[in-house]
Every structure is written in structure tokens, then in C-alpha cells.
Amino acid sequence: MTTDAATLKRPLRADAQRNYDKIVQVAAQAFAEKGTGASLDDIACRAGVGPGTLYRHFPTRDALLAAALHGALDELGDTARRLMAADDPAAALDEWILELARHLRTYGGLPESIATALQDPSSPLCTSCQPMTAGTAKILARAKEAGAVRADVQASDLNALIGSLAWASERRGDSDAALRRLIKLVTDGLRPLSVVE
Amino acid sequence: MTTDAATLKRPLRADAQRNYDKIVQVAAQAFAEKGTGASLDDIACRAGVGPGTLYRHFPTRDALLAAALHGALDELGDTARRLMAADDPAAALDEWILELARHLRTYGGLPESIATALQDPSSPLCTSCQPMTAGTAKILARAKEAGAVRADVQASDLNALIGSLAWASERRGDSDAALRRLIKLVTDGLRPLSVVE
DNA sequence: TCACAATATGGAGATTGCCTCCGCTTTGTC
DNA sequence: GACAAAGCGGAGGCAATCTCCATATTGTGA
Numbered sequence: 001m002t003t004d005a006a007t008l009k010r011p012l013r014a015d016a017q018r019n020y021d022k023i024v025q026v027a028a029q030a031f032a033e034k035g036t037g038a039s040l041d042d043i044a045c046r047a048g049v050g051p052g053t054l055y056r057h058f059p060t061r062d063a064l065l066a067a068a069l070h071g072a073l074d075e076l077g078d079t080a081r082r083l084m085a086a087d088d089p090a091a092a093l094d095e096w097i098l099e100l101a102r103h104l105r106t107y108g109g110l111p112e113s114i115a116t117a118l119q120d121p122s123s124p125l126c127t128s129c130q131p132m133t134a135g136t137a138k139i140l141a142r143a144k145e146a147g148a149v150r151a152d153v154q155a156s157d158l159n160a161l162i163g164s165l166a167w168a169s170e171r172r173g174d175s176d177a178a179l180r181r182l183i184k185l186v187t188d189g190l191r192p193l194s195v196v197e
Numbered sequence: 198m199t200t201d202a203a204t205l206k207r208p209l210r211a212d213a214q215r216n217y218d219k220i221v222q223v224a225a226q227a228f229a230e231k232g233t234g235a236s237l238d239d240i241a242c243r244a245g246v247g248p249g250t251l252y253r254h255f256p257t258r259d260a261l262l263a264a265a266l267h268g269a270l271d272e273l274g275d276t277a278r279r280l281m282a283a284d285d286p287a288a289a290l291d292e293w294i295l296e297l298a299r300h301l302r303t304y305g306g307l308p309e310s311i312a313t314a315l316q317d318p319s320s321p322l323c324t325s326c327q328p329m330t331a332g333t334a335k336i337l338a339r340a341k342e343a344g345a346v347r348a349d350v351q352a353s354d355l356n357a358l359i360g361s362l363a364w365a366s367e368r369r370g371d372s373d374a375a376l377r378r379l380i381k382l383v384t385d386g387l388r389p390l391s392v393v394e
Numbered sequence: 395t396c397a398c399a400a401t402a403t404g405g406a407g408a409t410t411g412c413c414t415c416c417g418c419t420t421t422g423t424c
Numbered sequence: 425g426a427c428a429a430a431g432c433g434g435a436g437g438c439a440a441t442c443t444c445c446a447t448a449t450t451g452t453g454a
Contacts, residue, residue, distance in 0.1 A: 013421060016431060039411060050433030055413060112309075115368040150385075157382060164365035168357045171312040185354055188347075189386020210401060210450055236440060247404030252442060 035108030066128040080135030090148030104166035111167035225265040232305030263325040277332030287345030301363035308364035
């Protein structure tokens, strides 16, 4: 659970690193239980530190969220690499969409947090989402080249779309099957085949 | 601005009705300015009443929101009736989707508030949304009969979809044109014509 | 017209969460 | 082991929600 955040600048003092790690660990659990809106003071308390300590390490909720999501976002990067190497670009895109939507449901409120962060390049969460946005861009581009997706579909639109579907399915308390149905609705479109102009 | 809320049970005392109306009027303005999360104490203050008065008339934020949206939701009912009488059921559905998405953007946070309320039948906001849900059901059914929409599309899914698009477009600060593009993406589907199986 | 019961009021204050500030403690280096 | 730098915690200011109840207003029946 020791992150490499310390290695970016001068290393943290040993006690500070210990606190940092503990906070991230507790935060991940709290977000999982209560959603991204979990009380930060409560997380600090459960991690055995004062609020001041939490806020020095993580000036904003998004910074803490980004740290807590670190592992999951790396996984997503791995998935993207795997799918880029897959045989069928169209199937790869379908799988990516589903995988991404599922990831966005790991914490309650996550689609909202990420959608907001993506609008603000200075947010640490936005930076952390790079594997996600880059993955969508690459996998979508390959699917387009293969002729599996309309050429005018933009990566930013697709990301917004996936996020909004994850949001809707969370709001409704959807099962995984219901999420898949909602996604299929969008990928296939509302029109019946006979009416496609 | 005198609502008929008073006529449902024993009529309100004259002063109470005055306060009720003033609160609703101020709330509509506050929601428009600050979104559905506007401070209720602040609304009470601006309406010249104490918080206790506001909370007696409107026990929850949703109750106040429902009252503030009363007029807009009636309008939506009118639109539904007009579209049910329109010539082209497919075009009517398209117009309904766009109109509904636009309505959901009248207050910041409205898609979220409504999506939550729709999950809870006891919410007054859920009741107030009846013109909306009924409109979707009818207009969708007609479009299906006309063969313009796949038979397996459910009204509840469509409502969720429209809500989530409104949510996404709000998050991104989309223009009306961007909202339309996003909607078109969904109604048409991601696939190019040549690949439809 | 007036008195009184029913109705309604408002604002103080309990609670919860966010975030900052700064005097004290811990660490690690010389 | 001493001292500067780094880090800590928690008190407390702020904002929002929502409740409670002593007080005030209304409208009705005599």
C-alpha cells in the first residue's frame, strides 16, 4: 500500500509517509462504504490523524480520491493495453465501454466526481484519469479505423456518454445486467434496423 | 402564483397561504440562480419567514422543488398532448426527447434531483413528475407502433437515458447544440450504417 | 364586536461537515 | 545529543440542515 507519491519530490519523513498511507487506505474503505461524499473529518479520525494532517496531504477531496483510486486506474490502463492488442476492434470497444462503466461504479458518486474533475485540468483527479481518457481515445480510434463506429463520434463525447450511463445505473441501483442493457441501448441506438435511413 | 395546494386539504389560513406562495416564488428564483442545492435557510430568509415556517410547508427539499417546478411540469404535459396529436410519431419522439432534456436543465442539479425522486414513489417530486413519465410512455408507445423505435426499448430506460444525457450536458456546460449532438449520438447509435447486423 | 381555540410563526440552538491556523512534537542530520 | 526543519492535532470559525416551543395571528360563533 506504500504509494510512490513520496518519490515525486523530496521524500516524506517516515512518520508522514506512514500517515499518508494510512489515510489513503482508510479513505478507500470509506469511499467504498459511503460514496465519494464520505466525511473527510471522519476519514482523518478513523486514520488516527487530525483533520489538519489530512488536508495538508490532500488539499481537496479530489486529491484524496485520486490517491485512493490509484490502483484501480492502473488496472484500467492494463485493460486498455490488452484490448488494443485484441483481435476484434469492435468487440474491444464494447468491452472497454462495459469495463469503464463498471469501474465508475466502484464508489457511489464516482461518475459525478470524475465528470467534474474532467472539466478542470488542474484537478489531480483529472490527471489521474489519464489512463482512462487515453484508453478511450485509442480504442475508439481503432474501432473507427476498422469501420465499426461512425467517424463523427468523438472520444470526449464517448467518455461523457459512458460516465452518464454509469451515473444513471448508479442512481437506479441497477444490477450489472441492467447496466449492460442500458449500454446496449446506446451502442445500438433506438431505431429498429428497418428504419435506418 | 397562488397554487392550488391549499385546496387539497382544509384551506390554509390567509397568512399561511401568503407565506407559502412567497416561499415558492423565492425558491424558484433561488434554484434558478444556485441550482437545486440552494440553501433552504437562505430561501426562507429571502422570503421573509423563519426556517421553521419553510420546513412546515415543505418538509423536504424535494417538496419545495416540486412546488417550484409546478408550472414547468404542466407545460411539459401540454407539450406531450401536442406531440401525441402530431402527424409523425418518430419526429414527435425526437422532439419530446429534446424538449425533456432541455427542461431538465432549467435548474442546475435538476437531473440528479429528479433521478433520485423517481426511485422513491413517496417523494412529492416523484408525483409531480407524472406528466413527464406519462408523456414519455405515451409518446414512446406511439413511436413503437409506428415502427420508429425498437420494440424492446422501455419507457423507464428512455427516461433514465434522457436524464443522464441532461446530466452529462450540464456537467460539461454544454450549449444547446452540444446537447443535441449528444442526443443524436444516442438515438442514432454508435454503429455506422454499413455494420448494422 | 369580541373572545378564544385553532392555526401558524420565527428564531435560537443542536448537529454535522468543511477547512484553517498555529503552538507543540517528532524526525533526522551534523 | 542538540537543533532546525518537517510534521502534527485539534480547537474553532463558518455554513447548512432541521427541530422545538413560547409567542403571535386568524377567523369563527355567540
